Amino acid sequence: xxxxxxxxxxxxxxxxxxxxxxxxxxxxxxxxxxxxxxxxxxxxxxxxxxxxxxxxxxxxxxxxxxxxxxxxxxxxxxxxxxxxxxxxxxxxxxxxxxxxxxxxxxxxxxxxxxxxxxxxxxxxxxxxxxxxxxxxxxxxxxxxxxxxxxxxxxxxxxxxxxxxxxxxxxxxxxxxxxxxxxxxxxxxxxxxxxxxxxxxxxxxxxxxxxxxxxxxxxxxxxxxxxxxxxxxxxxxxxxxxxxxxxxxxxxxxxxxxxxxxxxxxxxxxxxxxxxxxxxxxxxxxxxxxxxxxxxxxxxxxxxxxxxxxxxxxxxxxxxxxxxxxxxxxxxxxxxxxxxxxxxxxxxxxxxxxxxxxxxxxxxxxx
Ligand code: NAD
Numbered sequence: 001x002x003x004x005x006x007x008x009x010x011x012x013x014x015x016x017x018x019x020x021x022x023x024x025x026x027x028x029x030x031x032x033x034x035x036x037x038x039x040x041x042x043x044x045x046x047x048x049x050x051x052x053x054x055x056x057x058x059x060x061x062x063x064x065x066x067x068x069x070x071x072x073x074x075x076x077x078x079x080x081x082x083x084x085x086x087x088x089x090x091x092x093x094x095x096x097x098x099x100x101x102x103x104x105x106x107x108x109x110x111x112x113x114x115x116x117x118x119x120x121x122x123x124x125x126x127x128x129x130x131x132x133x134x135x136x137x138x139x140x141x142x143x144x145x146x147x148x149x150x151x152x153x154x155x156x157x158x159x160x161x162x163x164x165x166x167x168x169x170x171x172x173x174x175x176x177x178x179x180x181x182x183x184x185x186x187x188x189x190x191x192x193x194x195x196x197x198x199x200x201x202x203x204x205x206x207x208x209x210x211x212x213x214x215x216x217x218x219x220x221x222x223x224x225x226x227x228x229x230x231x232x233x234x235x236x237x238x239x240x241x242x243x244x245x246x247x248x249x250x251x252x253x254x255x256x257x258x259x260x261x262x263x264x265x266x267x268x269x270x271x272x273x274x275x276x277x278x279x280x281x282x283x284x285x286x287x288x289x290x291x292x293x294x295x296x297x298x299x300x301x302x303x304x305x306x307x308x309x310x311x312x313x314x315x316x317x318x319x320x321x322x323x324x325x326x327x328x329x330x331x332x333x334x335x336x337x338x339x340x341x342x343x344x345x346x347x348x349x350x351x352x353x354x355x356x357x358x359x360x361x362x363x364x365x366x
Pocket of ligand 1: 087140
């Protein structure tokens with residue numbers, strides 16, 4: 001049993017991961033290089049964490065915020081027995097963080113990475129003890145989405161077991177991926193939907209796409225999702241994924257140009273108040289479209305990607321369904337979608353859209 005944990009990065013994900021660990025009874029040292037980020041996290045833990053936990057069905061333990069210590073120096077992690085990193089998605093930065101961690105941690109301490117588009121192997125490549133790094137990937141919002149994906153091709157069994165034990169201690173049933181791959185399971189499913197939506201933008205406006213998506217049961221439309229994570233973050237993720245997947249998740253050239261221009265103009269999505277849609281705080285203001293778009297190509301791209309996950313040996317179909325259900329808060333998974341619409345009609349949609357656009361996302365694999 002361990003009692004002391006650490007989290008590096010006090011942003012959107014790190015503050016929730018720290019909150020989950022503290023609520024499970026662990027002492028947590030939360031490290032960030034930015035004092036303001038630590039102050040904001042402390043404020044969030046003191047004022048909002050109990051309500052967020054309760055809203056997600058957690059029993060709130062006695063004042064979880066009291067178990068969190070805030071630090072700007074990595075020395076604060078010296079006695080940690082398990083650490084999660086949640087710093088921005090840049091390989092050079094994550095490797096620097098691993099070097100800083102190795103300088104202070106005992107050699108057998110396991111480090112989880114919350115990366116969405118890199119691999120534990122890449123991130124650990126320059127470490128002395130690279131087999132201590134495992135994927136420990138949450139969905140956003142981490143408190144509310146019941147997902148932790150665990151993987152690590154080079155990780156020791158002990159490291160994978162330690163990560164599993166911690167995930168279970170915070171009341172998650174972790175999903176163990178059979179192989180590590182850029183973007184894991186959930187982020188690849190999500191990337192396929194978002195990418196297909198950008199191809200559909202050639203024929204429809206954002207509201208027509210997103211309203212159609214929510215009408216068939218998506219929690220949020222794919223373009224609202226891009227707004228939510230930020231156009232800058234989304235495009236950086238696509239560029240990271242291109243190293244492994246080529247242009248599979250790339251928008252069409254003219255839409256990419258528009259999205260790059262939106263980023264340059266500061267139209268980043270929710271965080272700047274405007275992206276594909278206008279935002280009022282947390283609320284995405286989607287106008288009523290004249291005609292909702294036919295989004296079967298987006299569903300077909302999702303099912304296609306689910307088949308790729310199975311073929312790549314990441315998970316079996318039941319697990320892929322579970323990943324989307326739990327991580328995307330969806331009632332159904334991609335293979336349920338296939339059953340609803342039929343494999344043959346979905347494959348025909350992919351073939352038609354692939355002929356029309358040449359987009360890799362529509363190239364059928366089933
Ligand atoms: P964020 O930008 O909200 O927070 C990152 C924090 O890391 C910032 O507070 C920053 O000051 C801090 N930081 C930067 N350099 C640091 C360093 N050297 N040492 C310590 N702290 C440092 O980012 P986020 O959205 O929380 O994402 C963090 C990670 O989680 C990324 O790998 C991302 O891919 C992954 N992730 C994000 C989401 C999402 O939807 N936001 C979902 C799943 C996974």
